[in-house]
Amino acid sequence: MSSEILSVLEYMEKEKGIPRADMIATIVNALKTAALKGINSGQELKIDINPKNGQLHAWAVLKVVDSIGNPKTDIHVEKAQALKPGAVVGDVIEREVDPSSLGRIAAQTARQAVMQRLRQFEKDRIFDDFKDQIGNIVTGTVRRRERNDIYIDLGKAEAVMPGKEQVPGEEYQAGDRIRCILLEIESTPRGPEIILSRASPRFVRRLFELEVTEIADGTVKIEAFAREPGYRTKIAVTSADSKVDPVGACVGARGARVKTIVRELNGEKIDIVKYYADPREMIIEAFKPAVPREIIIDEKSHRVLLKVATEDLAIAIGRKGQNARLTSRLIGWRLDIEEFRAAGDNPRETAVNMLVKTFEFDPAIAGRLVDMGINSPAAFEGVAAEDLVGAGFTEEEAQGVIARVSS
Numbered sequence: 001m002s003s004e005i006l007s008v009l010e011y012m013e014k015e016k017g018i019p020r021a022d023m024i025a026t027i028v029n030a031l032k033t034a035a036l037k038g039i040n041s042g043q044e045l046k047i048d049i050n051p052k053n054g055q056l057h058a059w060a061v062l063k064v065v066d067s068i069g070n071p072k073t074d075i076h077v078e079k080a081q082a083l084k085p086g087a088v089v090g091d092v093i094e095r096e097v098d099p100s101s102l103g104r105i106a107a108q109t110a111r112q113a114v115m116q117r118l119r120q121f122e123k124d125r126i127f128d129d130f131k132d133q134i135g136n137i138v139t140g141t142v143r144r145r146e147r148n149d150i151y152i153d154l155g156k157a158e159a160v161m162p163g164k165e166q167v168p169g170e171e172y173q174a175g176d177r178i179r180c181i182l183l184e185i186e187s188t189p190r191g192p193e194i195i196l197s198r199a200s201p202r203f204v205r206r207l208f209e210l211e212v213t214e215i216a217d218g219t220v221k222i223e224a225f226a227r228e229p230g231y232r233t234k235i236a237v238t239s240a241d242s243k244v245d246p247v248g249a250c251v252g253a254r255g256a257r258v259k260t261i262v263r264e265l266n267g268e269k270i271d272i273v274k275y276y277a278d279p280r281e282m283i284i285e286a287f288k289p290a291v292p293r294e295i296i297i298d299e300k301s302h303r304v305l306l307k308v309a310t311e312d313l314a315i316a317i318g319r320k321g322q323n324a325r326l327t328s329r330l331i332g333w334r335l336d337i338e339e340f341r342a343a344g345d346n347p348r349e350t351a352v353n354m355l356v357k358t359f360e361f362d363p364a365i366a367g368r369l370v371d372m373g374i375n376s377p378a379a380f381e382g383v384a385a386e387d388l389v390g391a392g393f394t395e396e397e398a399q400g401v402i403a404r405v406s407s
Helices: 002-015 020-037 077-083 104-133 201-211 246-251 253-264 279-286 310-317 319-331 347-359 363-371 385-390 395-406
Strands: 045-049 056-065 074-076 092-097 137-146 149-153 158-161 177-188 191-197 220-228 232-239 269-274 292-298 303-308 334-339
Touching: 002 020, 020 045, 020 104, 056 077, 074 077, 077 092, 104 177, 104 191, 137 158, 137 201, 158 177, 177 201, 201 220, 201 232, 201 253, 220 246, 220 319, 232 246, 232 279, 232 319, 246 253, 246 269, 253 269, 269 279, 279 292, 279 303, 279 319, 303 310, 310 319, 310 334, 319 334, 347 363, 347 395, 363 395, 385 395
Parallel strands: 056 074, 158 191, 232 269, 303 334
Antiparallel strands: 045 056, 056 092, 137 149, 137 177, 149 158, 177 191, 220 232, 292 303
């Protein structure tokens, strides 16, 4: 039995990280409890395990009496003196017993109790080992997939990445190395469960803290953050040092820093912009290269109406509304985007107004000229009165138009 105990002690200490002294205490208590339920029921035992060789010794703890009431707890004074010379009534002595006499059922019960206690040790150790790593990035090996969850071996413990914390489009096979953020440790009936994530915005934030020295030392600060995992991330940054460009620090020389993070995110796009406390300035910055033509801010409802030119509409809204959603989260305001329509957006109306303004034509005359293709002052070059008459103008109207153009 001593070799078995020693192998258990060594395995648990080296592989599981459970101190040998704790293991010995667990085994001793389990054996005592199990023995009391077996053939030695009612007997008080003292058990000792040598931590070096695993040798187990057991003693029955007996009270010296002159008349035995319970043979499992009492010993007659004459027998006691044979074991311990000088023993008197009232003393407590220890009589060594054969560990094998504790009984087969007691041994089985002890084994179950030991395993249960070991599992509790492991649960407590997992929590102690990882409680200070919440919010940090950890590296592990994919062990298996169950339903939509991925189980990852972190070395000292197994963690899980639920489906909702996975990035759409990312696929992992057993044996793949993976980096995640340790999101939290949940208490479950089976013990503490380590929850990992690659979809959380905190994962990207932590990557920037690790990659960008200025963020780590507090010179550059991430003020706002928005992410759609697997597609795009927007961050807004400021600098505590006027000499440090916050955007440039995050991008790095020739984009080296941000490229490292993009590779880790398997190509997810990252937009880095300068942060402004004023929502109007923040919107202008966040929507570059699209240029807002009009910004209407409703402070009461915390809402912004953004009007952009037709050619900028697709850029502002983004693929499936992605850019608009991320910018809305970034600034923390409800955002509505619509096409900008000014008075000059109607080409015919613009041309008519130009002719009226330039030559002081009657609007009706200017409209007829535009309809026949003369939509600017330059278009009158080579046009004669008879051309206008042929297009439906009277001789008098045609002469009047040519006169104004020629004056």
